[in-house]
Amino acid sequence: MDNLRWVTVLLVLFYHVIYFYNAKGVFGGIGGFYEVQPWDAIMSLLYPWFMMLLFLVAGISSRYALGPAVPEPVEGVEGPHHLSHKEFIKNRTRKLLVPATIGLFVFQWMAGYFNTQVAAVATGSNPFGDMPDTVPQAVQSFIKYFAYSLSGIGPLWFVQDLWLFSLLLVLFRVIGKDWLYRWIARMEARFNEASIPFITPVLCVSMLLIFIGALFSITHPRPETADGLWNLYRPVTYFVLFLLGYYVFSREYIQEMLAKLRIGSLVFAIGTGVAFAIVNYGKNDTDPIVLESSLCNLYAGFAILAMVGCFKAWADKTSPFATYMTRSSYGIYVVHYLVIASLGYMMKMYTTLAPWMMYVILFIAVMLLSPAIYEVVRRIPFVRWCVLGEKKR
Numbered sequence: 015m016d017n018l019r020w021v022t023v024l025l026v027l028f029y030h031v032i033y034f035y036n037a038k039g040v041f042g043g044i045g046g047f048y049e050v051q052p053w054d055a056i057m058s059l060l061y062p063w064f065m066m067l068l069f070l071v072a073g074i075s076s077r078y079a080l081g082p083a084v085p086e087p088v089e090g091v092e093g094p095h096h097l098s099h100k101e102f103i104k105n106r107t108r109k110l111l112v113p114a115t116i117g118l119f120v121f122q123w124m125a126g127y128f129n130t131q132v133a134a135v136a137t138g139s140n141p142f143g144d145m146p147d148t149v150p151q152a153v154q155s156f157i158k159y160f161a162y163s164l165s166g167i168g169p170l171w172f173v174q175d176l177w178l179f180s181l182l183l184v185l186f187r188v189i190g191k192d193w194l195y196r197w198i199a200r201m202e203a204r205f206n207e208a209s210i211p212f213i214t215p216v217l218c219v220s221m222l223l224i225f226i227g228a229l230f231s232i233t234h235p236r237p238e239t240a241d242g243l244w245n246l247y248r249p250v251t252y253f254v255l256f257l258l259g260y261y262v263f264s265r266e267y268i269q270e271m272l273a274k275l276r277i278g279s280l281v282f283a284i285g286t287g288v289a290f291a292i293v294n295y296g297k298n299d300t301d302p303i304v305l306e307s308s309l310c311n312l313y314a315g316f317a318i319l320a321m322v323g324c325f326k327a328w329a330d331k332t333s334p335f336a337t338y339m340t341r342s343s344y345g346i347y348v349v350h351y352l353v354i355a356s357l358g359y360m361m362k363m364y365t366t367l368a369p370w371m372m373y374v375i376l377f378i379a380v381m382l383l384s385p386a387i388y389e390v391v392r393r394i395p396f397v398r399w400c401v402l403g404e405k406k407r
Contacts, residue, residue, distance in 0.1 A: 015078075017336055018325040019071050020343035022064055026169070027350050027384065029060045031377045034358040035369070038298050041242075042168075044132045044362050047369040050296050058291040061299045062310050063317040065172065066224075069252045070318060072176055073259020076102075076183055083192035099184045109403040110177035113348055114170045118163040120400040121349070121391070126166030128355035133165075135363070168351045171247050178249070179256045195261050202267060213271040220258055221315045227254035228311050231302035245302055255318075269326045276323030283320040286313035342388060345402045349391060350384035 036054050037046025046054070081096030097105065118126070167174075205212035230250035235241030262268055272279070290313045294304055304310060332340075357379050361372045391401050398404050 015071055015074055015325075016340040017329040017332075018321060019068070019075075020336070020339035021325075021329075022067055022071070022321075023343040023347050024339075024381075025060060025064050026068075026347065027380050028377065029057065029064065030169075030351065030354045031358075031373060031380060032056050034354055034376070035362070035372065038296065040298055040300050042129070042132070044135055044359060053373075055291045055295060058294050058299050059287050062290065062305070063314040063321075066252065066255045066314055067318050067321055068172065069176070069179070069255040070259035070263060070322075072179075073183075073256040073261075074264040075259075076180065076256075077195075077260045077264035080183075080187070082195070083187040083190075099188065103181065103184060106177055106180040108399075108405070109344075110173045110180070112399065112403045113401055114167070114173045114177065117348070117401045117403075118166050118170075119159075120397060122166030122168070122170065122352075122401075123159060123163040124166070125168055125352040125355045126162035126164065128352075128359045129165040129168065130162060132355065132359055135359075168355075169347065173348070175247055175249060175252055176256075179253055182253070183256070183260060198261060198265070202265070211271070213268065213275070216262060216268060217319070220262060221312075223254050223258060224315050224318075225308070225311045227251040228306050231305055233302045233306070235302070245300070248305075263322060269322065272319055272323035273327040274323075276320060276327050279316055279320035279323050283313065283316040286316055289313075342385060345388040345392060345404075346384045348402060349387045350380055352387065353380045353383045 032053060033040060034043050035046055035051075036043045036057060037048060037051045038054050038057065040057070079097050080099075080102055202212045205215075227250050231245050231248060232241045235245055263272075286309065290309050293309060297304060299305075354376065358372075358376050361367055361375065365372075367375070388402075392398050392404060395406075398406075
């Protein structure tokens, strides 16, 4: 699970390199170099599933951290340490909510500054309009700083969603005493006693829930409302994946079965992924109509199953680099977009580099500078707490 998480984070960094110069009209990018760019198809191969997978892994990790809501101690056997609900909420608030609120005003405002410049290029207008001359310069600067900070949320929408889901999970555990998890365990035992593979109904129900969760996007968002934010955060879709991770995919039996089915899942994922990329070639992958399509969610489902199965079978190992990435991937995720927004903007606006060079430079920069920025930030006591949610090194 640790390896699966940090590899997915690196895929997010790679995705943002392609996304920043996309010609599909995906919101937030500065725009492409050509009317249609074949390499934008990489976005179609990643976007449908990689954030879903991060929420699934977050759900699995939450189960490992919390353990059973109603402990069943075994005499003479000391179980693993699990967090109490209070410890879990405190930990998640510091690790998630602090960087996504206070951290915006300490660090992310810098990315927000470049985001507003990118928006000005994309829309051809001044995002602040013309402020009256009667407004003092200090007030204008504060207004801009506040706007930059809010514009710096960027990829931290994931962190905000995850904090909310963590609170809801604790509420579910307190009210339901983990009855659903225990019911799934009983069903698994009955299927195994009958020599029937329990994985079959699990996969069918999981796929159905992914399809249902995707239907809660607003198909025709109204520009004057918060519809666009709802479609960005996709709370229902991602909460479904978070709960699937907690209740279903955290079970050892399910992971072992997915490992056995990894080749079939991988073949289906590649097939549906190629088909999805072809069907949506040149289209905006974040369009709710695209995200609600059967092909999109079929591909997302198989890709998630394949990733979990393949990592269970082939990546259940570690190394010094993997250990470092396990510890650092979250912090790298938090700070990486400053590199994308600043360097990507300046190369597009102030250089005449060939497009392929911009992609290469931006990719190398985000992979090297993001860990470097993270290492600097984590060594500054108060800033470390604000930006990364870490109390000490």
